[in-house]
Amino acid sequence: MYQQVLAPLFGSLGWSALAASLPLLVLFALLGLVRMTAWKASLIALAVALAVAMVIYPMPADQALLSAALGAAFGFFPILWIVINAIWIYQMTVITGHFDVLQRSFSRISGDRRIQAVIIAFCFGALLEALAGFGTPVAITTVMLLALGISPMTSAVVALVANTAPVAYGALASPLVTLASVTELPLAELGALTGRQTPVLAVFVPVVLVGIIDGMRGVRETLPATLTCGITFAVAQFVAANHVSVPLTDIIAALVAAGATVLLLRVWSPSGAEPPTTANPDGRTQVLRAHAPYLIIIAVFVAAQLGPVADLLDATTVTFGWPGLDVRDAGGEMLSITEFKFNWLSGAGSLLLIAGLLTIPAIGIGGRAALGRYGATYRQLAWPIVTVMTVLAIAYVMNTSGQTATLGTWMAAAGGLFAFLSPILGWLGVAVTGSDTSSNSLFGALQVTAAEHAGMDPMLAAAANGSGGVLGKMISPQNLAIAAGAVGMAGREGDLFRRVLPFSLGFLLIMCLLVFLQSTPVLAWMTQL
Known part of the structure; x- marks a missing residue:
């Protein structure tokens, strides 16, 4: 000991x-x-x-x-386990061509790559953070930004910087649930007070993301869109955390910010930006298949939070003290971190694996090709x-x-x-x-x-x-x-x-x-x- x-x-x-x-x-x-x-x-x-x-x-x-x-x-x-399965899903969409379809669908929202990047990294990333957390939004949005034609380094920087304001409420407010547990303070009050701090960051993050991509010129040209995105996210995050639901805070904020930005783009576009593509060369079925993996991810994570389903998944969790490890704090109490929680079915990575298996028939990839991509993902991430x-x-x-x-x-x-x-x-x-x-x-x-x-x-x-x-x-x-x-x-x-x-x-x-x-x-x- x-x-x-x-x-x-x-x-x-x-x-x-x-x-x-x-x-x-x-x-x-x-x-x-x-x-x-x-x-x-x-x-x-x-x-x-x-x-x-x-x-x-x-x-x-x-x-x-x-x-x-x-x-x-x-x-x-x-x-x-989360990152590997998230990138595997992305890899399957690449080899089937559905990721290219997804990229073209974003171009129909806006012809401006900078605003596309904000919607992906900030809004969609916040939604992934709300549902899964633990590196999932960085893993997925980084490769999505790369597909827009943004350089690998800039894609990585934008994805990392975007993953800030939503993190406090990530994985259905897991950080705050943990904080309430260790401090014995009320979750609702902790969530509400956090909602009076992180929204201040949210106002500026979309502006900063454009600055990373295109400097001050880009910031000036896209300011109406980035401020709309940041301010609506901040207001929605504050309102949801204080008056609606702490676990649902980022889901609400992400959807409100994305919706407000899309509505703005219908009546305004940055100077010098290409007009959004109105033609749809892919067809509705192809577009639906391209979005299917991410819709499946959202559906699986939402379903996993439903009472009976959550109870069933949690029943499979095994928690045990790490063999041979006996550490006490300065006051003599056993440290909780010496326990290993093996939530092999309810964990975010396992839910992503389930989403990946459901994605296989949804995008029409063969089983052997999907398995090959899985092995390639491990090699890529060695x-x-x-x-x-x-x-x-x-x-x-x-x-x-x-x-x-x-x-x-x-x-x-x-x-x-x-x-x-x-x-x-x-x-x-x-x-x-x-x-x-x-x-x-x-x-x-x-x-x-x-x-x-x-x-x-x-x-x-x-x-x-x-x-x-x-x-x-x-x-x-x-x-x-x-x-x-x-x-x-x-x-x-x-x-x-x-x-x-x-x-x-x-x-x-x-x-x-x-x-x-x-x-x-x-x-x-x-x-x-």
Whole structure:
């Protein structure tokens, strides 16, 4: 048995926090400065994390290695299991030609590739985030953007940056459900307060996406469409989170934003844009088949949330303690992350596999061809698979050894400045784990405790953890690997990291200022709407 120690180095929380940050510093330095491929950088960072755990923290070697094994297993299931099956569905549509049909159908919405990209990356991506989460929108929208003729690097950057504002309510609000569980705060109030933070980001994200694709000229030419998309998404997200349903928030916001943008395009188009294609050379049957995989995905995930179906699927879930792993927190309580939840039928990846099997007859692909694409998907994602499993191994070693708790506790000692730092803690958690759900699980209770000591509203601090966390997702090595692997750029995750880091930090600064002002009389009214 290992019990965490939060200040193992000279009994100093500051020095211990510096030591605990070494795996992250090494990982991001190798990615951003040395430009090392992600799988190599993550393996080196894992070695550093294990060394810190065993040398500086008094963690036995067997417990450290078992933690790494548990993290690697979690990296494959559920995370990679989702990505693999999502990209497999896409690959089947490519070889049958249905993806080309889908691309042409988007051109009938607008002849402007920039606006098509916003609808795909932001609106459709938000819908996928709402239903599945865990990397699914990045995996699918990246390749859809590539099909529009956007370069692989830009496609990956746009997909990653777009996957921000919707993340807090992803997978039917799983991050907030987890946050409510670990903090014992009401889900409805957490969801409502988060709905007074992330919509501020949503207003600007579509504008930023066009800027990434076409610079300031593109921003000016498409501003009516991007503002319509961002503002309607923000308003719908606020209204749904506060007055309708927390789990359905992103579904409502995505559909409202897409609908409002399409309506605008019927009466307005950007200057210099090609008129939308009105002719339909594919025929209604072909268009329906092209949309079928995504309609099937939505139908399968919606059906899986229905009471009787959800109960039936959940009955097959097996949860067990990872063999040999016995880790307690500083207070002596067993860590919940030492359990492995094997929801082999109800997990998002398994639902995507079911959707893929239903897609086979829907698009008319042969069984042998579909199986061949499945094998090709694994080969395409070989190095991203290594990267994601290794990064999650790092996260679990840091979490179980106490390195993550040390960093969080050190930041929580900031007193009055904690309101400003609170979103950074969530950002750090998602940067490490790639999941807002995991970050809320790690730091949710810590945020509440720190807020109480700092004289800050605990509800505001808890919500800030999730809202700040969404901005760490684009720089998480696992999501960088997913995006790079989806467009055949495995090995260039460092280049991708440098492209998205400024957006991550810029949005994070906005969120830090917003939460700080919400903790003061200046914007306190926002928390009472």
